[in-house]
Amino acid sequence: MSNQIAFLGTGSMNGAIMGGLLAAGFPKTDIVATVRRRESASELAERYGVTVMAWDEESDSNAQAARGASIVVIGVKPVGVAAVAREIAPVLSPGAVVVSVAAAVSIEQLERELPEGQPVIRTMPNTPSRLGKGVVALARGTHATTEQVEHIKKLFGGLGLVVEVSEDQIAAVSAVSGSGPAYAFYLAEAMAKAGESLGLEPRLALQLARETVVGAGYMLDEPGADPAALRRAVTSPKGTTEQAIRVFDERGLPGIIADGARAAVERSDEITRELGRAPRV
Numbered sequence: 001m002s003n004q005i006a007f008l009g010t011g012s013m014n015g016a017i018m019g020g021l022l023a024a025g026f027p028k029t030d031i032v033a034t035v036r037r038r039e040s041a042s043e044l045a046e047r048y049g050v051t052v053m054a055w056d057e058e059s060d061s062n063a064q065a066a067r068g069a070s071i072v073v074i075g076v077k078p079v080g081v082a083a084v085a086r087e088i089a090p091v092l093s094p095g096a097v098v099v100s101v102a103a104a105v106s107i108e109q110l111e112r113e114l115p116e117g118q119p120v121i122r123t124m125p126n127t128p129s130r131l132g133k134g135v136v137a138l139a140r141g142t143h144a145t146t147e148q149v150e151h152i153k154k155l156f157g158g159l160g161l162v163v164e165v166s167e168d169q170i171a172a173v174s175a176v177s178g179s180g181p182a183y184a185f186y187l188a189e190a191m192a193k194a195g196e197s198l199g200l201e202p203r204l205a206l207q208l209a210r211e212t213v214v215g216a217g218y219m220l221d222e223p224g225a226d227p228a229a230l231r232r233a234v235t236s237p238k239g240t241t242e243q244a245i246r247v248f249d250e251r252g253l254p255g256i257i258a259d260g261a262r263a264a265v266e267r268s269d270e271i272t273r274e275l276g277r278a279p280r281v
């Protein structure tokens with residue numbers, strides 16, 4: 001089979017995976033991508049130099065892209081996954097691995113739209129994959145062989161940390177590492193706002209917050225880094241940081257983050273149920 005990868009629905013997440021693979025040396029000529037709008041197609045083709053097709057019922061772009069590909073990565077919104085799977089089902093090579101990055105779409109929901117026996121791998125990636133600093137969790141579908149799973153793990157190894165999990169852990173993984181970059185950006189935003197409220201110029205406050213979160217990230221990236229130990233190294237006894245952390249603890253910030261993650265899992269379960277009820281067409 002070819003080494004061709006088809007990215008179907010190449011927005012924030014699939015774009016980050018594609019960008020990460022290209023940066024890791026995957027050849028442009030072995031990638032075909034699809035999007036919905038023509039403007040997105042031109043932007044993406046210009047940015048990455050790959051073949052990008054806009055969605056068009058007449059030209060059947062998803063099927064065209066998937067035809068002959070050995071790996072097909074579906075990256076549309078959860079509600080659109082079944083329709084894309086149905087579009088490509090007639091053209092998939094029997095050994096092609098269908099990888100889904102969609103939150104909340106179960107392996108069963110995807111497999112039932114594909115030819116019997118089609119190998120499927122459900123993943124939960126995150127956007128730092130573009131920089132090779134991502135996390136990709138994957139769960140194998142009913143017909144994915146160990147060899148296929150190992151191949152995808154090796155390929156996605158260029159995107160960052162790859163972990164295999166059971167499907168019932170994917171929603172929790174999503175609430176930590178899938179959504180997690182947004183939590184870190186939210187923290188940077190909040191720190192910048194705090195700086196402004198203390199009288200710093202907005203531009204300076206943002207610069208300080210951004211560089212601090214980046215610097216802390218680099219420290220976490222060192223081998224064996226422990227966030228609690230790193231935090232303690234900043235927190236002088238009877239010093240200033242201790243007072244800030246005391247307020248965070250008193251206001252229950254860890255519990256608030258846990259509640260947020262739980263709400264993400266609940267939403268994932270709710271979407272899965274909604275998709276389960278959607279009539280097949």
Ligand SMILES: NC(=O)C1=CN([C@@H]2O[C@H](COP(=O)(O)OP(=O)(O)OC[C@H]3O[C@@H](n4cnc5c(N)ncnc54)[C@H](OP(=O)(O)O)[C@@H]3O)[C@@H](O)[C@H]2O)C=CC1
Pocket residue numbers: 008009010011012013014034035036037038040041055062075076077078080084101102103104124125126127178179
């Ligand atoms: N964003 C993230 O951090 C993460 C997202 N995910 C999952 O990734 C998936 C996509 O999310 P995200 O990337 O954020 O969303 P985006 O809206 O950024 O990307 C969706 C892409 O799908 C394209 N598209 C829509 N309909 C079709 C179609 N029929 N055929 C081909 N392409 C189509 C859109 O085209 P156009 O650009 O023209 O509108 C767009 O490029 C979701 O299922 C989400 O759960 C998983 C983990 C993390």
Ligand SMILES: O=C(O)[C@@H]1CCC=N1
Pocket residue numbers: 103174178179
């Ligand atoms: O917000 C979402 O639904 C997706 C899944 C994880 C990150 N983004």
